[in-house]
Amino acid sequence: MNEFKVSLTVLGDCLTIPWKIIEIEILVEDKNIGDGMSLAHPLQVHYLHEMAQGRVETSSSPLRELYDILHTFAQSLQLEVMYSQLLLLCRDRVRDYLNIEDYVVGESLIISYWK
Numbered sequence: 001m002n003e004f005k006v007s008l009t010v011l012g013d014c015l016t017i018p019w020k021i022i023e024i025e026i027l028v029e030d031k032n033i034g035d036g037m038s039l040a041h042p043l044q045v046h047y048l049h050e051m052a053q054g055r056v057e058t059s060s061s062p063l064r065e066l067y068d069i070l071h072t073f074a075q076s077l078q079l080e081v082m083y084s085q086l087l088l089l090c091r092d093r094v095r096d097y098l099n100i101e102d103y104v105v106g107e108s109l110i111i112s113y114w115k
Contacts, residue, residue: 002027003074006066018057024049024070028077033084039077048073076106083109 007022026040033039052069059065083103090098094113101110 002029003078004028004070006070008066019062019066021049021053021056021066024052026070026074026077028074028081030081030085032088033081039081040073044073079106079109086111 004027005025008019009022010017010019024045026038026045028039030039038045048069052066055065055069056062083100086098086100086109089095090100097114099112101112103109
């Protein structure tokens with residue numbers, strides 16, 4: 001899976017105290033892109049942290065809300081990695097067999113093979 005890792009805490013014993021997000025780490029990686037560095041920019045992670053914290057505080061299902069936010073971002077990033085890898089393959093080894101039909105950033109990637 002390796003999508004994300006998040007550290008949470010609750011600042012008290014009362015059931016009405018909301019979860020607090022301590023740290024978010026995006027685990028999506030590609031060894032060929034970014035020289036092993038995180039593919040998510042620190043500003044993106046900061047934005048996710050702020051947005052997720054706001055939603056966690058107001059949600060009736062805070063952990064589900066947090067999961068949905070981070071999972072959606074991680075999947076979008078994984079799709080971008082796959083697209084980048086496919087571009088390299090199309091330029092090099094399998095250019096006669098592989099074709100990228102359509103790519104909508106963060107949403108869908110349609111490819112054909114041996115068309």
